[in-house]
Amino acid sequence: MLDPANPVMLVLLWLTLVGVLATLTLRTIRRDQREYRRFKKFRTTKRRQLMLRRWLLISFTLFGGMTAIALLASGRFAAPLLAEVQAWPWVSALLSILEARPSVTGGVIIGLIIGVVALTIVGVVAVRKEGDEIMSVGDIQAILPRNRQELVLGGLLSINAGVVEELLFRLALPALLFATTGNAIVAIVGSLVLFGLMHSYQGVAGIVGTAVIGAIFMAIYVLTGSILIAIIAHAVLDLRSLVVIPMAIGGVHRIDGRTTPRAFAAKPAPTAALPQTPEN
Template sequence: MMSPILAALLLLAALGGVWWFQKGDLGEYRRFKALNDGHSRRMRFRLWLVRAALVFLVPVGIGLALLGRLVALVTMPGEFAPLSALLPSVLASDDGALGLLLGGAVGGLAMGAVLARVLKRRPLGDVSALLPRDRRELKYAAALSAMAGVSEEAFFRLYLPLLIAALTGQAWIGFVASLVLFGAMHRYQGWAGILATTALGAVMTGLYLMTGSLWVVMLVHALVDLNGLVVTPWLGGALKR
C-alpha cells in the first residue's frame, strides 16, 4: 500500500516543479515571440526540452520508483479501475481494436492538416511563435511534440492522479485536478489555448481509462502536436529554406 506521507511529499515536489516551470511563463513567452534570430530561437527550444524533462519525466521516474510502482508505466494502476469500468473498454491486448483506433487517429490528423492548408485555418490559441520558421527549427518542433506527448501524459494522466488518489481515496479527484492544472499550464496561449488544451486533456484522460495503456495516449498526444507544429507548417509551405 502506498504511504500517504510519501505520496504527499512527492505531490508537493511535483507541484513545486510545475510552479517553477510556469514561473514567469507569460513574460518569457512574450520575449520569445519578439525573437527574430534563429539561433536564439533554437536555444530556447533546447531549454524547453531540458526543462520539460526535468519537471515532468524525472519526477515521474523517481517518484514511481520510490513508491515501488514503476509497473504503473505499463499497467494501469488498480486505483483507476472503478473509473475505467464506467467507460467502454478498448483493451490494450486487442491489437485489432488498437490498430483501428490509432489508424483513425493518424488519418484524422492527416486530414486535419490538409484542411488547415486548404482553408488557411489558424491554430487555436496563441501558438504562432512556436511554429517552425525554417527547416532547422522543424526538428525542434518535432522533438517538442514528442517530449510533450511522453512527459505530459506520464505526469498529468498517471503520476498526479495516482498521488492524489492515494491521498483522497478518489481517483476522479486526481484526474479532475490534473486536468485543470494541465489546462492552466498553457495559459501563455490565452483563453482559447487553455480551453483547447483542457479539451485535449479530457480526451486523453478518457482514452487512457478506456485503453488502460499509457503509451497509446502518449502516441496520440504526440501525433496531435506533430500535426500542429510540424505537418501543417510543412504542408502549408510556411518554412524557409
C-alpha cells in the first residue's frame, strides 16, 4: 500500500490513477465504440460469438488487472472511505432506521425484488403485444443473444460484469480517488461518472441510465457494507437483460446456433412483378 503522506508515494498514487483513467478512456473511445459499431453489422452468429468471447476475455483481464493494481496501491483506503460516507448525516440516519427496524430492511429488499420481477414481466408482455424489440435504456439491442450459444456467453458476460465492474467502480477506483484527493464526494461522484461514461457506446441514454444504476449499486454497497451484495445485484440485473428476457421473449434457448448460422432472419425477397400478357 502506498502512503499519500509521503510525497513520493503520493506521486505514485497519482500516476496509478492517471494510468487507470487513461486505460479506461482509450478502451471506451477507441475500442468499445468502434467495436460495437462493427458488432452491430455482424449477421452471422459465428462472428458475434467471437466478439462476445473477446469482450469477455478483455473485460476480465483488463478490469481485473486495473482492480488489482488500484487495490494494491490504495486498498487500505476503501474501509476509511466507506466509514466516512456512512457517517454523512443522511446516510447515518438511514442506516439507523434500517438497523433499528429490521422489518424495514426486509421490506426494502422484498420491494426491490418485486420491482425487478414486475418490470421484467411488463417488458415481456409489452414486447409480445407491440412488437419484437425489447425495451431498454441505451443502445443494447444488438448485444442481446440470438441463440443458445450466445445465451451462454450472455450469462458469462453478466456474471463477469457483476464481479469486475463492482470491484473496480465501487471499491478500487473510489479508494484510489480518495487516496489521491482526500475527498469522499470526489471519490463517489467521480467513480459514478466514470462508470456512466464507460458505457458511452450505448448513447446518451445509456450513459445516464448506467450512472443511475451505478448509484443504486453504490447505495447498496454503502448501506450493507458488503461489496458481495452489490456484485450479486449487478449480476442479477444483467442476467435479467441478457438471459431471462431473451429466453422469455425470443425463446433463444431453443435455437441452436450451429444449425442456424445467421443471427438475423433473412428478409424475404420482394416479389417480382409478373409481365402483363396481352389479351387476345
